[in-house]
Amino acid sequence: MSLIVQKFGGSSVADAERVMNVASIVTDTYAKGNDVVVVVSAQGDTTDDLIDKANEINPKASKREKDMLLAAGEQISISLLAMAIEKLGYHAVSLLGWQAGFETSSAHTSARIKRVDASRIKREIDKKNIVIVAGFQGLSKYGDITTLGRGGSDTSAVAIAAAMHADLCQIFTDVEGVYTADPRKVKNAMKLSEISYDEMLELATLGAQVLNNRSVEMAKKYNIELEVLSSLKKASGTIVKEKSKMEKMLISSVAKDTDVARISVTGIPNVPGLAFKLFTKLSAKDINVDIILQSIGHDGKKDITFTIAKDRVDEAVECLKAYVETIGANEVLYDDTVAKVSIVGAGMESHAGVAAKMFEALYDAQINIQMISTSEIKVSVLIDAADADKAVSAIHAKFFD
Numbered sequence: 001m002s003l004i005v006q007k008f009g010g011s012s013v014a015d016a017e018r019v020m021n022v023a024s025i026v027t028d029t030y031a032k033g034n035d036v037v038v039v040v041s042a043q044g045d046t047t048d049d050l051i052d053k054a055n056e057i058n059p060k061a062s063k064r065e066k067d068m069l070l071a072a073g074e075q076i077s078i079s080l081l082a083m084a085i086e087k088l089g090y091h092a093v094s095l096l097g098w099q100a101g102f103e104t105s106s107a108h109t110s111a112r113i114k115r116v117d118a119s120r121i122k123r124e125i126d127k128k129n130i131v132i133v134a135g136f137q138g139l140s141k142y143g144d145i146t147t148l149g150r151g152g153s154d155t156s157a158v159a160i161a162a163a164m165h166a167d168l169c170q171i172f173t174d175v176e177g178v179y180t181a182d183p184r185k186v187k188n189a190m191k192l193s194e195i196s197y198d199e200m201l202e203l204a205t206l207g208a209q210v211l212n213n214r215s216v217e218m219a220k221k222y223n224i225e226l227e228v229l230s231s232l233k234k235a236s237g238t239i240v241k242e243k244s245k246m247e248k249m250l251i252s253s254v255a256k257d258t259d260v261a262r263i264s265v266t267g268i269p270n271v272p273g274l275a276f277k278l279f280t281k282l283s284a285k286d287i288n289v290d291i292i293l294q295s296i297g298h299d300g301k302k303d304i305t306f307t308i309a310k311d312r313v314d315e316a317v318e319c320l321k322a323y324v325e326t327i328g329a330n331e332v333l334y335d336d337t338v339a340k341v342s343i344v345g346a347g348m349e350s351h352a353g354v355a356a357k358m359f360e361a362l363y364d365a366q367i368n369i370q371m372i373s374t375s376e377i378k379v380s381v382l383i384d385a386a387d388a389d390k391a392v393s394a395i396h397a398k399f400f401d
């Protein structure tokens with residue numbers, strides 16, 4: 001007998017039929033003799049709808065009240081799922097985050113899980129209940145309801161798996177697993193049977209929408225094996241774990257992120273300390289910088305170009321324009337019609353020529369590279385957004401065909 005944590009995302013519980021479908025997956029697992037803890041997200045677009053409702057009344061509402069509202073989405077889905085399981089003749093109990101022992105920081109709308117006191121969940125399992133827990137929420141030390149940030153119920157599921165030493169944590173979603181590229185865009189994309197935590201972490205950060213990156217971080221930290229699989233189609237998914245037993249693939253996946261913008265500050269005086277000051281201005285506004293490129297100085301001047309998330313461009317440009325005047329730099333330019341295309345693979349640590357092969361694919365497709373950045377297991381290029389899908393297909397063909 002095993003303890004299995006199963007997490008279902010919003011699309012998997014979007015309507016009554018899908019809730020019944022989830023109930024049958026869960027009860028099948030239970031009927032095989034396993035203890036089951038289920039974590040669910042809010043149904044379909046519920047969370048977005050709740051945010052709209054709040055904005056209609058007060059877009060500047062306090063974060064405490066936003067959390068109070070947003071947490072309601074998951075209360076609906078857990079109770080409906082419990083009712084569906086009862087209908088199938090099994091015993092289930094639904095628990096809100098605080099009832100399930102989720103203690104979090106008090107950073108409303110982006111709280112961190114501090115501890116999961118799983119004693120109530122254990123008591124319910126001892127009573128032979130299937131336990132259904134509201135994802136995405138917890139309680140601060142002040143006794144207020146908190147939420148973990150968008151997509152946070154993956155992290156709730158992994159936290160329960162860690163606290164209870166679960167044997168497996170299954171993340172059910174509307175895709176069948178992790179693919180070598182987005183299967184809706186690239187015809188030959190293949191489902192991966194396994195991927196390492198580090199590769200998955202890069203992919204989650206690079207815009208692949210399958211798993212929330214905090215959940216992967218936590219799974220790696222506590223060595224929780226994850227399986228990403230579909231709730232709609234019976235098939236094995238992708239296992240995310242420390243090291244894959246197979247020979248390392250040269251690259252595992254090609255990812256695209258169009259949520260980026262490029263900013264250049266030109267004609268910066270070529271003296272020490274200005275890069276430090278410039279990026280300090282951005283970090284003071286909590287604006288994350290990704291790829292950075294600095295030109296070699298000429299005529300006592302240099303340029304710095306970098307990328308940030310698209311929705312922070314206006315703020316960044318405004319703050320830098322004011323600063324640029326004080327240091328006598330030329331101007332601040334930006335472009336938000338760019339995309340970042342990346343390859344991720346543990347195999348590139350031990351193989352030469354991977355980046356060159358990627359660049360060759362881009363050259364063959366006549367796509368110009370604006371910026372490049374690398375890590376041990378990732379190569380990213382910044383290109384024109386209009387070329388992004390073509391680039392992904394060309395790179396995927398180069399490595400996988």
Ligand code: ASP
Pocket residue numbers: 009010041042047048073135136149150151152153154
């Ligand atoms: N319902 C929350 C959201 O939409 C949490 C989640 O889906 O994981 O962000």
Ligand code: MG
Pocket residue numbers: 009010041042044047151
């Ligand atoms: Mg959701």
